[in-house]
Amino acid sequence: MAIAVLTLLLTRNLFSVIVLSGIYSFLMATILVALDAVDVAMTEASVGAGISTVLLLGALSLCKSEEATPAHKPWLPLAVSLSVGALLVYGALGLPGFNDTAAPMHQNVVPRYMQNEVDVPNVVTAVLASFRGYDTLGETTVVFTAGAGLIALLRRRKKIEPVESGRKDDA
Amino acid sequence: MIGHFSYIVTVFLMVAGLYILIACSNLIKKLVGLSIFQTSVYLLYIVPGKLVGGTAPIISPQYTVYSNPLPHVLILTAIVVGVATLALGLALAVRIREAYGSIEEDEILARDHAVIATEAANEEPL
Structure with missing residues (x-):
């Protein structure tokens, strides 16, 4: 996965960049399966690797496919991102370690979720639709706003519409 | 330190995404960087929820240890919101490509400066 990201960083051809980001998404989905997040992995494979790639390719077909060589040296962005990374590592060292059952995230509401109160064996579905239904309402609001924004931005174009409807099927 | 290895991986992906976002002037590549940054956040949420020996959180009499379902729910929401952001x-x-004929940030800025300069030059004689 690191190789995919680093190649992506150095590639100038946007088509390869998009294909690499699709590969990266599939690798991420595999890792998510290994981490027991099967629902997330399925969504990542279909949305991250599928729809995102289609959207990116759709936008690419309307744009030039080569990136220009940068006009200035990338030292400032490199310094900024490395210092942010150092800060994040410093902060992460204070977090509970991997496989720590005493971590706060395993203590509060989760035992109640696992009691199967709503009689849906898949706990992720139960939490998504029942316990945290308002989150899903907010999510649909965001997707609706994005769809409205897309229509407002691209109204005069007829060519982009298939891409847009593909995104809405996902919602 | 071994227990925090996953955080190091997450931070590496985050830094790579951030670097692409800042350093690349191409708008499409910037968006790809943004989505890499996003996927690193998925890892940041889901890795602590994993318990060794646990299974996916689908209740079944054969299993007693499950991974934490809460981050999975939050990240499902985040993925869909992420793709909405990407589409926008x-x-x-x-639209920028239509208006400026380019999706390179440097060229767009150069064109903006050129337009401002010509406007200033046109207004001077008055």
Whole structure:
């Protein structure tokens, strides 16, 4: 996965960049399966690797496919991102370690979720639709706003519409 | 330190995404960087929820240890919101391409400066 990201960083051809980001998404989905997040992995494979790639390719077909060589040296962005990374590592060292059952995230509401109160064996579905239904309402609001924004931005174009409807099927 | 290895991986992906976002001037590549940054956040949420020996959180009499379902739910929401953001960003990039004929940030800025300079030059004689 690191190789995919680093190649992506150095590639100038946007088509390869998009294909690499699709590969990266599939690798991420595999890792998510290994981490027991099967629902997330399925969504990542279909949305991250599928729809995102289609959207990116759709936008690419309307744009030039080569990136220009940068006009200035990338030292400032490199310094900024490395210092942010150092800060994040410093902060992460204070977090509970991997496989720590005493971590706060395993203590509060989760035992109640696992009691199967709503009689849906898949706990992720139960939490998504029942316990945290308002989150899903907010999510649909965001997707609706994005769809409205897309229509407002691209109204005069007829060519982009298939891409847009593909995104809405996902919602 | 071994227990925090996953955080190091997450931070590496985050830094790579951030670097692409800042250093690349191409708008589409910037958006790809943004989505890499996003996927690193998925890892940041889901890795602590994993318990060794646990299974996916689907209740079944054979299993007693399950991974934490809460981060999975939050990240499902985040993925869909992420793709909505990506679609909106790409729509903006396409409109910018229509208006400026380029999706390179440097060229767009150069054109903006040129327009401002010509406007200033036109107004001087008045």
